[in-house]
Amino acid sequence: MPAPIDYSKLRIVPDFDTAEWWAAAREHKYLVRQCPDCGHKWFPPIFPACARCGSLKPGWFQTAGKGVIHSYVVVVQPIVGAFIGTVPYVVAIIELDDCREAGGSVTRVAGVMLDDEPEVAIGLPCEVVYEETADPRIVMPRWRVSGSAANVWRFNE
Amino acid sequence: MGSLTDKYCIVGVGETPHMRPSNRTTLSMACEAVSKAVADAGLKLSDIDGMTSYQIGDSTTSPHVATALGMRLNYAVDILGGGSSGEALVAHAIGLIEAGYCKTMVIFRSMNGRSGRRMGGQTPGGPVPVAVAEGDGQFNMGWGWTTPAQRFGMSAMRYLRDTGCTTKAFAEIAVAHRYHASLNPKAIHRNPIAIEDHQRSRWIVKPFRLLDCCQETDVSVAIVVTSRERAFDLRHPPVFIMGGYARTLTDSPQWNYSRDEIHYVAGNYGWKRAFGMAGISHKDVDFVSCYDAFTFTTLIQLEANGFCRKGEAGEFVKGGRLRIDRELPSNLSGGHLSEGYTHGVQMVIENVRQLRHRADDACPGWAEGRHTYDRKAGCRQLRKADICCGMGWGWENMASCLILRGIAA
């Protein structure tokens, strides 16, 4: 498990489009946007319109926070100050299980894994966990590998 | 462009030296680059009546440069935009001149990309300030996932998994572009490297090593665009604009990383427009340039723009194929990886110099177009440089392109 993230060096500033997302995370709920007109889901919530039908009144969908690792990077050289002591850490893109749409559209989210690089692979199932930060208003979702899979791929260089 | 193909030309190019640091303002550097590009065209500053630039909130503006240099402009607009904006502004210039808004236009980019705002961020040292995550940053900074290397690495990793390609293909690009830089007196890294040097360089963010990443520099670059009627009277052989595409976007279900295939980049459909406008096919192209912010961005652009089949770019670049005197020379100045980082414009500049047959190399007669073609003696002019395809990159889902030809084609 990578060393802790120094959240005292990070200030998240929710805005009018994202305040409800951060409020839900505080209650350990993982939201994605969902269009009430056509059902399309998306992430991140900074986008205030539905890319499928153009609706300007997006709602929310609460996911179970389970998915499959679609890709990942291993950050070795830190850039954001809060992560100086955290390197190396894995950032993954996760394809959410309950956000696959009939048209083939998928919703992917991203986050920092709790697992070290050798434990992570494309194709592995994972789940969200919640981490307190230095700011009582902000709870940060992290992800951890939650099982095994037949077809996985690891970067071995 | 169709009916406008070959009707507009790039007639002047200029740049300041790549510095780390420049110890200059972006306005001071822009004035020098604009003056040099105008002089290179054989024009006076008073002959220029249009100016435009792009930036990301890190630079000066056209009105500042025009005021400083005493230029009276008929058109001046600056845009916010990342890589691949230079080619887009060439398209603007064509439209503006065609419409009569101005006659001859200079396009510049000026940035203290090393000593000022760095694209790749600054590795923390000393006391660490609190980082503020707002807007897009709410959903990447809190995950320590902010820099282009960290972001593009996500697509690169999936590409390696999907295609079976390895980072040795990345190394091929680093090696080829560095070899070209070794022939370029202006480049900041001129020591040739081997595949093993790339493979041994330290990790930045897996799957990228140090030698996968470009060299941030302080620099300003400028190009001059005008009509072919004016171009023929000027100092150098004209370089004709045959076609292109400008900041095309892929279908993006809200977010780049939710696209079905995250390494499907915008060139995939853009190239059909560019080659259609130009009326050429890939086999007519003598050399290319690729926005090499990273080795991987070159690799994926070659594939996206149809120079090889899908998933085969790793094989395609093997064995030095992108080197001068080989099948498809790429980034003959050394590019972002080895010459320095200009946010894309230096590729256009080098392509123009090659197409004029006036690459500023070590040959005593280069300024008159006389070259030795002896690479050991430092000649980097291609023997046959008639048509070039320049590929620009903004993000995985955003791309530009400029197909140019010299007077011989």
Ligand SMILES: [Zn+2]
């Ligand atoms: Zn909708």
